[in-house]
Amino acid sequence: MSDRLPPLTALRAFEAAARHLSFAKAADELNVTPAALSFQIKSLEEHLGAPVFRRLNRAVELTEAGRTLSPGTSEGFARLTTAWRNTQRISDNTTLTVTAGPAFTAKWLAPRLYEFAQAHPEIDLRLTAGLRIMDFDRDEVDLAIRFGYGPDDGLHSTPLAREWVTPVMTPELAQKYDTPAKLANAPLIHDDSINFLHNPCDWPAWFRAIKIAADTSHGPRFSQADHAIDAALAGAGIVLARVTLAHKDILSGRLVAPFKTAISTTAQFRFLCPLGNETRPNIAAFRDWVLKQADPIKTVGRNRQLIAAADIPPPQ
Structure with missing residues (x-):
């Protein structure tokens, strides 16, 4: 038995017919007549020396040979389609x-x-x-x-930029919580999207960095960083925000980052x-x-005391 492949058009006709289990639907997808598609299937079967479909009254079903051939042809044409689209993207600069x-x-x-x-x-x-x-x-x-x-x-x-977190709040809340110690009694907002970091950059770590005992178990928690920042913009509390995501609001004055202490991380x-x-x-x-x-982030970072997350002592 020869390993020579049948014509690509015959394999394409088989792949579509096997996916739809309908010659009519496959012909419609390929924009050919049912008779032309049936001819391609017959050509493939002659090349193989075995039927790939069992013709029923108003339907078709795969034979054992067809069931063996179908996954490989589907995967092959999918890979060809992906390769073609990727090649098109390389030459498309618009x-x-x-x-x-x-x-x-x-x-x-x-x-x-x-x-x-x-x-x-x-x-x-x-x-x-x-x-x-x-x-x-x-x-x-x-x-x-x-x-x-x-x-x-x-x-x-x-x-893009060095990443660090620091307490961020509205100007109104900054007047009320004007020292790091007062944050121990402030409404805290938690950004859980960075809980995966090897060295925590969360509220407990920040309070340990400034050597202040605080109960950080309270406050709303968000799985998305932008939602946590939006809550701070609404005045709902104080968020330990990533500078890359909050710097535009800080530079505009909608939010302020009044304290020098910040936690840096190697994640970025x-x-x-x-x-x-x-x-x-x-x-x-x-x-x-x-x-x-990303250049303006450097402006927000001036005069900050950056403490590496890895250097913050673990909880006792």
């Missing part, structure tokens, strides 16, 4: 598909989209908010912005794309723009 976490999208990207559009009217930006582990081929995205440690093996990775937002793709004009333009947008 669109850019970006994925980032919901908080980064809400607090960083969305408020600045107009600025990017003004600077790069030739690029059509498409955003997808999500946190799952990236597969650039499967997910059909050009670049990702993710928070964490890495490693980012096989990817081009550029950190990184700009990620497949290795080698960082030189593509649209990806390079977005990377340069994002890095420029």
Whole structure:
């Protein structure tokens, strides 16, 4: 028996018919007549030397040979489709598909989209908010912005800014809680989205860093950082906020970060794309723009006392 593959058109006809279990629906999908599709199936069966479908009155079902062939053809055409789309994206410098976490999208990207559009009217930006582990081929995205440690093996990775957390609140609450000691009795907002960090950057760690005993078990908890910051903007309490997400509100005066003590972490937002793709004009333009947008974070960090999370003593 020859290992030579049958014509691609015959395999394509089989894959569609096996998926639909209908010659008519497969023909409609492939934009051919049922007679033409039936001819391709017959050609494949002659090439194989065995039937792949059992023809019934008004339906078809796979034979044992058809059931064996079906998964491989489905996977093969799916991989071909993905490869083709990825190849198209490489030569397309007019669109850019970006994925980032919901908080980064809400607090960083969305408020600045107009600025990017003004600077790069030739690029059509498409955003997808999500946190799952990236597969650039499967997910059909050009670049990702993710928070964490890495490693980012096989990817081009550029950190956006040094990350640290500090108490953030409205100017009105800052007048009432004007010393670190008073925060022990303040309404605390908890951002649980960074509970995965190896060294905690939470309220208990911050109070240990300033050597003040406090009960931090109270207060609302949020699984998304942007929701925790929005609660602080509404005056609901004081949040231990990541500077990358809160700096725009701090610089505008909507929120204030009155205390010098901050906890730094080696986790950070990184700009990620497949290795080698960082030189593509649209990806390079977005990377340069994002890095420029991160520059104001340095202003917020002036005169801060940054304590590494790893250097904070564990709870007794």
